[in-house]
Amino acid sequence: MNGTDVKRADSPSASILTLALPKGRLFEQGVDLLARAGLRVHLPEKSRALRHRFVQEDGEVVLLELRNSDVPTYVDLGVADAGMVGKDVLMEAGRDVYEPLDLGFAPCRLSLIRERGATSPILRVASKYERLTAQFLRDRGLAAEVVKLSGNIELAALTGLADAVVDIVQTGSTLQANNLEEIETIMHSSARFVVNRTALKLKRERLRPLIDRLRDLVERTSTTG
Ligand SMILES: Nc1ncnc2c1ncn2[C@@H]1O[C@H](COP(=O)(O)OP(=O)(O)OP(=O)(O)O)[C@@H](O)[C@H]1O
Numbered sequence: 001m002n003g004t005d006v007k008r009a010d011s012p013s014a015s016i017l018t019l020a021l022p023k024g025r026l027f028e029q030g031v032d033l034l035a036r037a038g039l040r041v042h043l044p045e046k047s048r049a050l051r052h053r054f055v056q057e058d059g060e061v062v063l064l065e066l067r068n069s070d071v072p073t074y075v076d077l078g079v080a081d082a083g084m085v086g087k088d089v090l091m092e093a094g095r096d097v098y099e100p101l102d103l104g105f106a107p108c109r110l111s112l113i114r115e116r117g118a119t120s121p122i123l124r125v126a127s128k129y130e131r132l133t134a135q136f137l138r139d140r141g142l143a144a145e146v147v148k149l150s151g152n153i154e155l156a157a158l159t160g161l162a163d164a165v166v167d168i169v170q171t172g173s174t175l176q177a178n179n180l181e182e183i184e185t186i187m188h189s190s191a192r193f194v195v196n197r198t199a200l201k202l203k204r205e206r207l208r209p210l211i212d213r214l215r216d217l218v219e220r221t222s223t224t225g
Pocket residue numbers: 022023024025026067068069085086087088089106107108168169170171189190191
């Protein structure tokens with residue numbers, strides 16, 4: 001460590017590690033994984049608080065509770081030093097963040113979905129994943145319109161709002177319950193650990209050991225099942 005690094009590590013901002021976690025599906029597992037990786041964090045009491053501070057031996061960890069799709073923005077713009085986010089959402093965001101780790105949990109796939117047996121031409125496709133859908137259609141040479149929706153996407157295919165939808169399939173129970181069919185898998189997804197590129201340099205002493213411990217945990221889980 002040179003003189004500059006010593007100063008950085010001692011500066012107030014270097015002693016705070018800010019992590020962006022999506023509320024919803026990934027939050028509990030994300031906090032649990034961070035705790036198992038040695039951070040003194042725990043699930044916060046139920047409240048409307050969106051920012052949670054935890055004192056550590058080497059400073060402080062701040063957890064920001066965000067919408068899934070906002071995690072890449074907070075990490076890319078450096079407000080959060082690192083975070084956890086689904087690969088699907090990360091690809092959709094198209095942000096330039098460092099992605100050192102596949103955390104393995106929250107597996108699912110992004111797929112093109114239609115009503116079972118539908119044969120009409122695909123002229124309009126609805127999705128929350130507007131960019132990935134447009135890219136997929138371009139790759140297939142399909143000139144369909146993309147309609148951005150915010151939730152219960154499958155309903156668009158059932159009501160005729162769209163000829164097909166692009167959405168997440170996990171267990172397949174939503175497809176089954178609505179007489180829908182998965183036509184093509186566009187990508188597989190799982191939760192990723194993402195890091196701001198500048199923070200990786202400036203807060204190296206805190207981020208590198210965390211990444212290493214998370215990697216150990218993920219590898220141990222994948223070998224023990
Ligand atoms: N059944 C599932 N449905 C949706 N996402 C899933 C599912 N299983 C795993 N995931 C993964 O979990 C991530 C978070 O899902 P979650 O439902 O919490 O947020 P979201 O629907 O993307 O965001 P928001 O509700 O804030 O719009 C997804 O981006 C995806 O990678």
